[in-house]
Amino acid sequence: MTLFEKIWNAHVVKSIDKNRDVVYIDKHLIHEVTSPQAFDGLRSRGIGIFRKDRILATADHNVPTINQHLPIQEPLSRLQVEKLHENCKQFDVELYGLGHQYQGIVHVIGPELGITLPGMTIVCGDSHTSTHGAFGNIAFGIGTSQVEQVMATQCLILEKSKTMRINVEGTLGKGVGAKDIILFIISRLSAAGGTGYFVEYAGSAIRSLSMEARMTICNMSIEMGARGGMIAPDETTFEYIKGRKFAPSGEKWEAAVDYWKTLYSDNDAVFDAEFTYDAQDITPMVTYGTNPGMGMGISEHIPSENTTESTLKSLNYMGLHVGETLAGKRIQNVFIGSCTNSRIEDLRQVADYVKGKQKAPHVKVYIVPGSKQVEIQAKKEGLDKIFEAAGFELREPGCSACLGMNEDKIPSGEYCVSTSNRNFEGRQGQGARTILTGPLMAAAAAIEGKIVDIREYLN
Amino acid sequence: MEKLNKIVSTAVPIPIEDIDTDQIIPARFLKAVSKDGFGKNLFRDWRYHQDERPVKDFILNNDTYQGQILVAGKNFGCGSSREHAAWALADYGFKVVISSFFADIFRGNALNNGILPLQVSQDVLDQIFSLIESDHQTLLEVNVAEQTLTAGNLKVSFEIDPYKKVCLINGYDDIDFLLSIKDDIETYEKSRVFTL
Numbered sequence: 001m002t003l004f005e006k007i008w009n010a011h012v013v014k015s016i017d018k019n020r021d022v023v024y025i026d027k028h029l030i031h032e033v034t035s036p037q038a039f040d041g042l043r044s045r046g047i048g049i050f051r052k053d054r055i056l057a058t059a060d061h062n063v064p065t066i067n068q069h070l071p072i073q074e075p076l077s078r079l080q081v082e083k084l085h086e087n088c089k090q091f092d093v094e095l096y097g098l099g100h101q102y103q104g105i106v107h108v109i110g111p112e113l114g115i116t117l118p119g120m121t122i123v124c125g126d127s128h129t130s131t132h133g134a135f136g137n138i139a140f141g142i143g144t145s146q147v148e149q150v151m152a153t154q155c156l157i158l159e160k161s162k163t164m165r166i167n168v169e170g171t172l173g174k175g176v177g178a179k180d181i182i183l184f185i186i187s188r189l190s191a192a193g194g195t196g197y198f199v200e201y202a203g204s205a206i207r208s209l210s211m212e213a214r215m216t217i218c219n220m221s222i223e224m225g226a227r228g229g230m231i232a233p234d235e236t237t238f239e240y241i242k243g244r245k246f247a248p249s250g251e252k253w254e255a256a257v258d259y260w261k262t263l264y265s266d267n268d269a270v271f272d273a274e275f276t277y278d279a280q281d282i283t284p285m286v287t288y289g290t291n292p293g294m295g296m297g298i299s300e301h302i303p304s305e306n307t308t309e310s311t312l313k314s315l316n317y318m319g320l321h322v323g324e325t326l327a328g329k330r331i332q333n334v335f336i337g338s339c340t341n342s343r344i345e346d347l348r349q350v351a352d353y354v355k356g357k358q359k360a361p362h363v364k365v366y367i368v369p370g371s372k373q374v375e376i377q378a379k380k381e382g383l384d385k386i387f388e389a390a391g392f393e394l395r396e397p398g399c400s401a402c403l404g405m406n407e408d409k410i411p412s413g414e415y416c417v418s419t420s421n422r423n424f425e426g427r428q429g430q431g432a433r434t435i436l437t438g439p440l441m442a443a444a445a446a447i448e449g450k451i452v453d454i455r456e457y458l459n
Numbered sequence: 460m461e462k463l464n465k466i467v468s469t470a471v472p473i474p475i476e477d478i479d480t481d482q483i484i485p486a487r488f489l490k491a492v493s494k495d496g497f498g499k500n501l502f503r504d505w506r507y508h509q510d511e512r513p514v515k516d517f518i519l520n521n522d523t524y525q526g527q528i529l530v531a532g533k534n535f536g537c538g539s540s541r542e543h544a545a546w547a548l549a550d551y552g553f554k555v556v557i558s559s560f561f562a563d564i565f566r567g568n569a570l571n572n573g574i575l576p577l578q579v580s581q582d583v584l585d586q587i588f589s590l591i592e593s594d595h596q597t598l599l600e601v602n603v604a605e606q607t608l609t610a611g612n613l614k615v616s617f618e619i620d621p622y623k624k625v626c627l628i629n630g631y632d633d634i635d636f637l638l639s640i641k642d643d644i645e646t647y648e649k650s651r652v653f654t655l
Contacts, residue, residue, distance in 0.1 A: 013647040014640060020622050022640065024647055034541065036492035041634075050644075062490065076490035083492050127540040127564060143542035143568035145633070153637040155644055159620065161563075191477050192534040195563055225537060227563050291477045291537070310476040310532060403539075405486035412509065424481040424538060426504045 002163045002269040003232050004198045006262070007138045011121045013155055023158045026120040028055040028150045029106045030093070032062055032084040033405070034125030038148035039087040049091050051154045056115065057088050057095040060105045064407045065368050065395035068098050077406060091151075102245075104371020104397040107131040107339040111215060112373055114244025118233040118260040123150055128339045128421065129228070130221040134214035135241070136233035136263050138198070141222065161227050162196050162272035165265070167203035170279035175454040177349075178213035179341060179419065179438030181205065182220040183285035183295045185277065191293035194226030197273065200265060201231050205279040211240040212345035219340045220421050223292035232264040284454050286326045287423045287436040290314040294423070295436070298453045301325050317425050318433050319413075326435065326451045333416035334359075334446040335428070337368030337395075338402035341419035341439050344377050350443045351383040359391040360449025366408060367392045368400040392446065404429040417445040461573040462630035466554050466601045469526035471518055472591045478531055479538035480565060484547040486539075497543055498550030523595050527554045530587055534558075535576075536565025545572040555601050557608070559584040570623050571633065577601060577608060577617050586613055603628055 001009075013022040030038075035057070042048065049055055062077040072078035081098065088095040096102040102109055107128050110116040116132045122139035123129060125147045132139035146156055168181055186193075199221050206214070214231050221229030231237075238257055241247045248256045265271075283297035294314065296302070302315070304322045315321060336342070336350055347369065359365055367387055369375040375397055378384055384394045401408040402420040404427060410416040412431025419442050420427075423434040435451065444454045488500045505517050513520045529548065535558040536544060545568040548556065554574060559581040561569075569576045579587070590597045590611050600609040603624060606616050625631065637644075 010651075014643050016622050019620065022637065022643070024644070033489050037494050037542075040493070045634075047638075061486075080490050080492060125540060125542075127538065129540075141540035141564055143540055143545070143564060143571060145542060145568070145571035149634045149637055152634055153641065153644060155637050157622070157633045157636065191537055192560055192562070195534070195537075195560065222538075222564075225534070225562055291479065293477075308476065309474065313475065403481075403486045405489060422479075422481070422538060424479045426485055427481050430485075430504055430509055 002265045002271060003136065003200055003230060003263055004138065004161070004163050007119055007121065008160065010119070016157060019159050020157060021160060022155050023121060025123050025150050025154055025156060026054060027110070027115060027122045029110060029122070029124040029129070030055065030057045030147060031106050031124070031126065032059050032080045034144050035147055036080065036083050036087065037144050038151055039091065041148040042091070042151055045152070047152055049093060049151050052092055054154060055093050055151065057084060057093050058103055058106050058109060059084055059097050061399045061403065062406050063098055063398040065398045065400045068396045074407065101372050104373065105339045105342065105399055107219065108343060108370030108374065111135065111211070112244065112371060114241055114247030117241065117247070117256070118237060119263050123156070127222045128219050130226070131215050131219040131339055133218040133221070133228050133230035134211060135237055136230055136260070138228060138230065140228040161198040164194060164197040164199045164226070164273040165271045166199055166201050167274070167276040168201070168205040168279055169203040169276060170205055172205055172279045172282065175284050175440060175458050176282050177438045177440065178209055178216040180282055180285045182217045183287065183292065183436060184282045186220065186224045186292050187285070187295035188277070189224050189275070191223060191291040192225045194221065194224035197226050199226045199229045201229060203276070206231060207234065210345060211236060212343040215343065216340055220292065223421055233260045284441050285437065286441070286451060288315070288318060288320055288326060290317055290423055290425050292421065292423060292436060298327055298441070299325070327453055329415065329451045331417050331435070331445055331450060332363060332414040333410050334363055334365045334442050335368070335401045335416055335418040335420060336439055336442050337366060337370065337400050338420035339370065339399070340421045342368060342370030342374065344374050346419070346439045347374065347378050347383055348381070350439050351386045353440060353443045354390040354392065354447060355386050357390055357447045359446045363446050363449050365392040365446045366395060366401050368395045369397050371397050401428050403427060404432070417442045417451060460571070460630045460632050463554055463573050463575055463627050464603050466527055467598055468528050469596060470528040470530050470557070470587070470591055470599050471524045471526055472530045472588055473518055474532050474588050476532035477534045477537055480536055480541050480544040481538055483536070483544040484541065489541060489543050494546050496550065497547035498552070501547040501551045527552055528557060528599050528601070529553045529555070530557045530584070530591065532558065533560040533581065535561050536569070537562040540564045542568045542572070545569045545574055549574055557584065557587060570627065573627065573630065575601065575603060575627060579608065579615060579617060583613070583615050
């Protein structure tokens with residue numbers, strides 16, 4: 001059996017037909033944007049939350065990332081966050097709201113608090129729920145109708161996904177990280193290549209990664225259409241979880257680890273699709289188009305083959321053309337944050353690179369921690385001072401400029417080198433042009449004021 | 460949920476691939492706390508300039524093309540899980556979306572809102588685009604019970620999950636079914652060997 005099948009089978013309440021099961025959900029994370037209509041649904045049916053110990057709320061998408069101690073300025077954003085508070089109060093749901101020490105991006109707080117554990121089923125009304133799969137669980141994004149279903153019954157009626165394994169073998173080159181691995185995979189498989197599948201990432205290059213890096217990879221599974229991504233738990237996983245706020249402890253810890261050690265794909269497991277890549281073929285990645293599949297190595301040129309109407313529309317939006325290289329491209333904004341790259345390890349990596357350097361005068365840099373805990377830790381380590389000296393601004397936690405919903409937006413027509421997950425048209429604000437990279441490439445772009453090959457700037 | 464069985468309508472073609480849910484409904488319109496009124500912002504940034512003037516050559520601003528069926532390029536609905544995309548399409552008046560490929564989450568969200576994501580082969584999709592291009596009055600007929608799509612001389616069958624078919628034809632929601640099996644859910648909870 002595959003890892004996916006082991007966890008799926010353990011959660012089947014009842015089969016509907018050969019493709020559909022009623023699946024039990026262990027953890028339900030909610031936020032202000034995709035929950036209000038679900039709470040309304042419960043109210044109109046006159047029912048409550050079925051299992052209150054399995055649901056947790058935070059505010060992240062719509063929050064400002066400065067002056068969080070003040071009321072939210074934008075009336076509609078304020079209303080939505082207030083609605084979350086009202087709903088959580090009425091339905092008795094635990095809420096880590098603005099200002100709470102555990103508040104943050106929903107996919108950052110779950111893992112860092114020890115809520116996200118191997119073997120679980122985890123859902124959230126957000127497609128990047130796939131992030132949690134880094135711990136060896138089935139985690140995926142759902143729509144608001146399904147949010148209501150989980151609130152009401154702790155279950156979903158689901159079509160069983162096909163399984164795909166992606167192996168990355170070997171040692172990563174200098175300046176190449178998790179973000180480059182996943183952008184490379186998506187560029188090979190396309191933005192639709194994983195649709196219908198649940199992906200397991202494996203191979204020596206994946207095994208060598210930290211939990212933060214594994215989360216970056218699983219996070220972007222949805223960007224190739226896959227419902228989720230997962231990595232079998234190992235000592236790195238257990239080491240990360242141990243001692244965290246809500247992680248099991250004592251005898252429960254021992255029992256949990258014993259169970260978690262059974263969570264791997266058997267040697268004779270059969271996947272519906274399998275791909276293997278050599279880590280040495282992966283170089284620092286950049287995107288040039290308006291979906292995450294439109295990516296290439298920094299020394300490559302925008303491909304001239306297969307230029308469809310959609311590709312040309314995309315390049316026109318980006319102000320780029322076929323055959324162009326992105327190295328040397330002048331940029332105006334850098335965003336380091338989002339559920340893809342806003343964990344302490346990302347901030348440390350950026351701080352380590354920018355220490356003693358200055359950002360280019362024409363570049364605006366947003367550096368947004370994924371959670372209050374990340375912010376506190378960064379300050380404890382003095383990273384805020386390093387950022388300040390470099391001309392970067394360490395803001396307060398939230399989704400920020402990843403999705404053009406809160407106050408942090410990229411001006412129309414400007415380029416933003418972004419560590420987030422989507423380069424869709426208008427994603428970071430109307431007319432904004434997003435170039436996705438890893439945190440090191442973003443940091444170097446901030447310093448140089450243009451896109452550069454990080455490998456030329458590392459000792 | 461509204462029932463959906465048979466639709467006969469002209470169609471609106473958008474032959475762009477990888478239309479993501481940020482295009483269908485941009486994030487800044489997700490601040491609403493109800494499900495109503497999203498239709499006016501459907502494809503907002505393709506439909507209107509930043510100064511609110513309509514984009515003349517965008518199809519939703521062209522009265523020649525109207526109907527309850529949207530025909531779009533492959534990988535429709537990729538990206539964010541926002542069900543607001545399905546609400547926006549429904550509120551605007553679309554009941555069927557035809558494409559050669561749908562993103563998973565969008566497909567589920569559409570079905571949960573009485574919209575049929577109707578998947579055809581790339582070849583059939585190209586033929587439908589050609590038919591509409593040569594005559595914008597071309598009527599498309601979608602029959603859910605029979606699982607057929609007819610357009611001019613073209614008649615093809617399409618796949619739909621048997622469970623979802625019943626839901627769509629009768630207007631059933633998943634939640635009704637789940638609430639009816641609460642006993643099974645509680646039995647499952649008690650039977651779990653390992654749980655955290």
